[in-house]
Amino acid sequence: MLVGIPLEQSKSTIKPKECAVEMSDYLVEVAQTRSKIAFSKIFNYFAPRLRSYALKQMGNEALAMELVQDTMSNVWQKAHLFNAEKGSPSTWIFTIARNIRFDMLRKLQNRKEDVCSDDLWPVLCEQTADLNEAPLDEQVTLEQIGYLFESLPVKQKAVIEAIYIDGKSQQEVADELVIPLGTVKSRTRLALQRLKGMLQTND
Amino acid sequence: MIRFHPSAQQLVSFVDGNLSPAVSLMVSAHCDMCSTCQRFVEQETERLAGSLLEGSLSEGFLLEENGSKSADFNPDYSTMIAQITQTPSSLEADSGFKLHATSDKNKFSSSNTVPVVNTIANNSRESAIELDGKVFTLPRTLQRYIEKTGSWSSLVGKLWQAPVDLGSQGVANFIYMGKGGSVPEHTHRGTEYTLVLNGEFSDGLNSYDSGDFIFMDGQNTHTPRSDHSQGCLVFTIVDQPLHFTSGIARLLNPFSHLFFR
Numbered sequence: 001m002l003v004g005i006p007l008e009q010s011k012s013t014i015k016p017k018e019c020a021v022e023m024s025d026y027l028v029e030v031a032q033t034r035s036k037i038a039f040s041k042i043f044n045y046f047a048p049r050l051r052s053y054a055l056k057q058m059g060n061e062a063l064a065m066e067l068v069q070d071t072m073s074n075v076w077q078k079a080h081l082f083n084a085e086k087g088s089p090s091t092w093i094f095t096i097a098r099n100i101r102f103d104m105l106r107k108l109q110n111r112k113e114d115v116c117s118d119d120l121w122p123v124l125c126e127q128t129a130d131l132n133e134a135p136l137d138e139q140v141t142l143e144q145i146g147y148l149f150e151s152l153p154v155k156q157k158a159v160i161e162a163i164y165i166d167g168k169s170q171q172e173v174a175d176e177l178v179i180p181l182g183t184v185k186s187r188t189r190l191a192l193q194r195l196k197g198m199l200q201t202n203d
Numbered sequence: 204m205i206r207f208h209p210s211a212q213q214l215v216s217f218v219d220g221n222l223s224p225a226v227s228l229m230v231s232a233h234c235d236m237c238s239t240c241q242r243f244v245e246q247e248t249e250r251l252a253g254s255l256l257e258g259s260l261s262e263g264f265l266l267e268e269n270g271s272k273s274a275d276f277n278p279d280y281s282t283m284i285a286q287i288t289q290t291p292s293s294l295e296a297d298s299g300f301k302l303h304a305t306s307d308k309n310k311f312s313s314s315n316t317v318p319v320v321n322t323i324a325n326n327s328r329e330s331a332i333e334l335d336g337k338v339f340t341l342p343r344t345l346q347r348y349i350e351k352t353g354s355w356s357s358l359v360g361k362l363w364q365a366p367v368d369l370g371s372q373g374v375a376n377f378i379y380m381g382k383g384g385s386v387p388e389h390t391h392r393g394t395e396y397t398l399v400l401n402g403e404f405s406d407g408l409n410s411y412d413s414g415d416f417i418f419m420d421g422q423n424t425h426t427p428r429s430d431h432s433q434g435c436l437v438f439t440i441v442d443q444p445l446h447f448t449s450g451i452a453r454l455l456n457p458f459s460h461l462f463f464r
Contacts, residue, residue, distance in 0.1 A: 019257065036288045043284050049256045051278070065278055072283070077293045087249065094252030102220040102227075113370040115224035119347055120231045 019045070023089035024082075031079035039076055046093055047072060053094075057101055067104065071097040078124055095123045148198045156191035159184055205237050205414035214240060218247045225369060225440050228344060229396045229416065232438065235342030236398075236414040334363060334379050339401050339436050352377065360384050361434070374442075380404060380435045385428035393442040394420045402435030404428060 361384030
């Protein structure tokens with residue numbers, strides 16, 4: 001039978017907001033000093049909650065504990081990837097747990113699809129920053145680039161066109177235009193700088 | 204402009220991790236292209252994480268039965284903590300990783316331009332697929348599958364397809380319709396998901412643009428066709444071969460697992 005009587009009221013008095021700040025600080029501490037005490041605080045808060053989630057999802061104590069252990073191991077080993085600006089500790093930790101569960105279930109169900117959680121939700125990739133690029137519909141369109149490209153000085157345009165559109169090497173371009181390789185390089189650099197400047201002012 | 208999105212239910216299931224791997228892949232790739240759905244997924248992730256991990260342990264966190272004796276359930280957490288904290292951080296484990304990688308914001312002002320050019324060239328090689336001189340940059344989620352993509356083969360008319368090996372379940376393909384190319388009229392036996400990656404096509408029922416996410420489970424018979432000057436590239440997953448319904452196109456049925464919805 002279900003006994004719905006609060007047992008741990010003392011633990012439930014922490015407000016989510018304050019808790020997020022507190023846990024966030026502990027995560028930073030783990031990342032910077034490998035503090036076992038800070039990790040224990042994170043663990044004591046999240047492990048029972050993760051276990052409850054895991055039990056519902058996996059329906060089995062052993063698998064649930066495996067999920068808890070894998071999740072918390074990742075928290076310990078990859079705390080440096082947590083970024084408080086991108087989300088709360090619980091969102092980060094949930095994402096890790098959800099990913100592990102996704103891969104566990106895939107194995108349990110013997111599915112052979114070669115689709116792993118890292119591809120779908122790259123939360124633990126070392127290069128997360130690169131992967132967090134803007135969605136394509138917010139990125140610069142080819143038309144925009146084309147328009148800006150047209151405004152480059154003729155000589156720079158020729159070099160950029162040969163390298164980026166025709167796919168030639170810098171040496172090939174130098175030979176073709178009968179100019180020193182260094183000139184090709186500096187024109188490329190100047191053109192890219194200019195394009196970059198124009199893109200920034202265009203935003 | 205993107206007009207066709209996954210349903211809210213599909214997005215929620217995606218966040219829960221309950222969509223099948225192949226469909227998750229489609230939804231994830233759509234979110235790479237669609238800021239609206241990307242934001243929805245972020246908010247839903249936050250909401251779900253909050254409700255699962257920020258609640259107090261006394262509300263709904265107790266298990267059925269023995270609620271009053273939950274201490275009995277308590278696994279040996281202290282041993283687990285001890286085990287975990289003995290492992291090195293992934294930074295230490297991977298000594299080659301640089302903790303403070305320089306921001307690439309200033310990459311264009313680097314005095315040495317050669318690596319910059321190489322980086323751009325390398326990136327575009329890994330993030331794009333090519334057909335007949337046309338280069339298509341793929342959404343992030345699909346980029347890893349470039350190396351699992353077979354070569355392009357010509358089908359009827361102006362249709363090209365390149366199979367993507369996802370493993371056993373479902374058949375995934377990149378399909379390219381050249382301008383004026385069309386897929387013969389067909390129905391579906393199973394379900395099919397199509398994501399428009401580049402260009403436009405229409406099927407008499409609707410017009411679809413880059414980023415559109417199209418789901419079909421076999422109610423309609425249609426004839427996809429692209430009149431876009433650049434043609435149209437899509438990524439598609441079917442769990443059952445299509446069935447061509449008219450005339451000589453029935454000859455295609457042996458190959459029908461290759462097609463659009």
